[in-house]
Amino acid sequence: MCRKFTGMRIEENYSLRSLNTFGIEANCRYFIEINSLEDLKQALTWHAEHPQALLIVGGGSNLLFTKNHEGLCLKMNIQGIEQIEETEEYVHIRAGAGVIWHELVQYCVQKGYHGMENLSLIPGTVGAAPMQNIGAYGVELKEVFHSLKAINRQSLELHDFSKEDCDFGYRHSIFKTTHKDQYIIYSVDFLLSKKARINTSYGAIQDTLKAMGITEPSSADVSRAVIQIRQSKLPDPKITGNAGSFFKNPTIKLSEFERLQKQFPTVPSYPVSAEEIKVPAGWLIEQCGWKGKRIGDAGVHPLQALVLVNYGKASGQDIWNLAMSIQKSVQEKFGIRIQPEVNIV
Numbered sequence: 001m002c003r004k005f006t007g008m009r010i011e012e013n014y015s016l017r018s019l020n021t022f023g024i025e026a027n028c029r030y031f032i033e034i035n036s037l038e039d040l041k042q043a044l045t046w047h048a049e050h051p052q053a054l055l056i057v058g059g060g061s062n063l064l065f066t067k068n069h070e071g072l073c074l075k076m077n078i079q080g081i082e083q084i085e086e087t088e089e090y091v092h093i094r095a096g097a098g099v100i101w102h103e104l105v106q107y108c109v110q111k112g113y114h115g116m117e118n119l120s121l122i123p124g125t126v127g128a129a130p131m132q133n134i135g136a137y138g139v140e141l142k143e144v145f146h147s148l149k150a151i152n153r154q155s156l157e158l159h160d161f162s163k164e165d166c167d168f169g170y171r172h173s174i175f176k177t178t179h180k181d182q183y184i185i186y187s188v189d190f191l192l193s194k195k196a197r198i199n200t201s202y203g204a205i206q207d208t209l210k211a212m213g214i215t216e217p218s219s220a221d222v223s224r225a226v227i228q229i230r231q232s233k234l235p236d237p238k239i240t241g242n243a244g245s246f247f248k249n250p251t252i253k254l255s256e257f258e259r260l261q262k263q264f265p266t267v268p269s270y271p272v273s274a275e276e277i278k279v280p281a282g283w284l285i286e287q288c289g290w291k292g293k294r295i296g297d298a299g300v301h302p303l304q305a306l307v308l309v310n311y312g313k314a315s316g317q318d319i320w321n322l323a324m325s326i327q328k329s330v331q332e333k334f335g336i337r338i339q340p341e342v343n344i345v
């Protein structure tokens with residue numbers, strides 16, 4: 001069923017199955033597609049008049065629906081990439097929240113704007129990227145981020161947030177903590193270098209470039225290498241439902257790591273600071289014997305233990321139950337509590 005509010009289309013009991021990469025069957029009570037700032041203001045006005053839970057969806061590639069959303073869902077579809085400023089060294093661009101992230105990366109690679117190539121092929125939209133400061137292959141969003149515009153859900157005012165305001169960290173921004181559920185990201189600005197600044201610090205990129213016979217890679221080469229690696233390692237959500245890494249890599253104190261290393265001498269690690277160490281959650285999960293396991297249609301990917309998959313008809317609750325069993329066994333074996341990276345609805 002569909003109703004109208006000042007010309008805006010409001011769908012009722014709308015299926016979100018095609019709007020989440022896990023492919024979970026879940027409905028929302030009301031659904032509005034947002035194509036402009038005006039749509040966003042009208043939708044929030046309607047929401048203020050009909051108070052209920054509010055969910056923002058971009059590409060649904062970092063969401064797990066464990067139940068129906070008994071409220072309003074706004075699908076961010078605001079398009080547009082524009083150039084704001086250009087100097088000899090930098091170009092400043094702005095992209096709408098609904099722009100597909102990988103399309104923006106490809107736009108930049110083709111134009112010769114450097115900095116985003118390592119973030120090729122991450123699913124989802126531009127508006128969601130700052131939420132968890134997306135990162136891959138040695139680069140995080142914050143390295144190319146300039147600022148963003150977000151609308152306050154209560155006042156409907158548009159606010160500017162600088163990089164410092166966002167307080168980016170590993171899979172972290174203020175929009176997940178102090179400013180959670182207060183703002184909707186409308187557009188994001190990026191500062192990209194016109195001079196190549198290739199980052200091949202990640203071993204897999206070096207190996208792939210070598211196999212491609214490339215010794216002096218361009219940004220486009222790095223992008224192609226990253227795409228190749230990702231396609232060989234990660235399941236394609238169009239074929240097997242998933243949301244990428246289900247858990248964050250835990251950061252633990254150095255003293256705790258030393259204790260762990262005594263018991264498990266092969267534990268891999270990455271220093272975060274003089275006091276803290278990051279441990280790959282995928283390794284912890286694999287050591288607990290979960291890699292490739294399947295319970296009904298919910299499973300742990302056979303090549304990447306950090307990725308939980310829906311083999312077809314798993315419910316969100318099935319995936320969640322599996323995640324909780326994994327969390328429990330990692331806690332019991334290693335004394336480390338791994339936390340979901342995926343947003344649970």
Ligand SMILES: Cc1cc2nc3c(=O)[nH]c(=O)nc-3n(C[C@H](O)[C@H](O)[C@H](O)COP(=O)(O)OP(=O)(O)OC[C@H]3O[C@@H](n4cnc5c(N)ncnc54)[C@H](O)[C@@H]3O)c2cc1C
Pocket residue numbers: 021055056057058059060061062063076097122123124125126127128129131132133134135136183184185186234235236237242243244245343
């Ligand atoms: C195969 C695969 C690989 C992946 N690899 C990576 C990776 O390498 N690195 C990485 O960091 N992530 C990765 N992810 C996770 C995911 O792609 C990113 O988190 C992405 O930024 C999510 O974008 P989305 O538009 O799909 O967000 P959604 O899943 O729709 O939403 C994610 C969160 O952001 C909120 N949100 C969405 N849009 C807005 C907005 N405009 N304003 C306010 N809130 C908003 C939602 O409410 C939700 O809480 C991967 C996912 C998959 C499926």
